[in-house]
Amino acid sequence: DSGVTQTPKHLITATGQRVTLRCSPRSGDLSVYWYQQSLDQGLQFLIQYYNGEERAKGNILERFSAQQFPDLHSELNLSSLELGDSALYFCASSVGSSTDEQYFGPGTRLTVT
């Protein structure tokens, strides 16, 4: 158990819908990262927050957004869902320095039908 929690574990929804994925980082970690793992794109970085502020953006679609709240949990919002958004979404957390590890949550499996 990494100490990072993600809810829900599984999510099945229809095209065009909107969903919210939630992540609680390890106690003491200020940085949250979101990654997407899909069959065609592999594992890719989406976005990072540090202590409530966006720090970096990767290959995140405009239909996707995220935020980190004062209690440091983070939410990833996916809207106008398409079949190709079906993937495993990971959240990872770290203290936030350049030397520390990222600890991954168990992931949320999103299926868009």
Next chain:
Amino acid sequence: AQTVTQSQPEMSVQEAETVTLSCTYDTSESDYYLFWYKQPPSRQMILVIRQEAYKQQNATENRFSVNFQKAAKSFSLKISDSQLGDAAMYFCAIRESGAGSYQLTFGKGTKLSVIP
């Protein structure tokens, strides 16, 4: 931009034998970290081993060791005395240490099977 290449989509090894997984990378930074992550069927991402680019000594964690060749930008993982529980996807990743973000860039992965 940093890139990671794993040229072996699948590999197999006999139980108790040794196997080496290959990884090459590209980065313009001089300060970075390299990682191997394991993803078993449970899908959990588990850190196996990490290497700081400024360290010449190869990292070792129990049965897992790396061969880090900085000039060649190569970072292979050696698993000794392979066990059935080692069967998983293995991902090589790089993280640059520049100011700001420390996101990981992953390779496509190598699926390792362990034959009893």
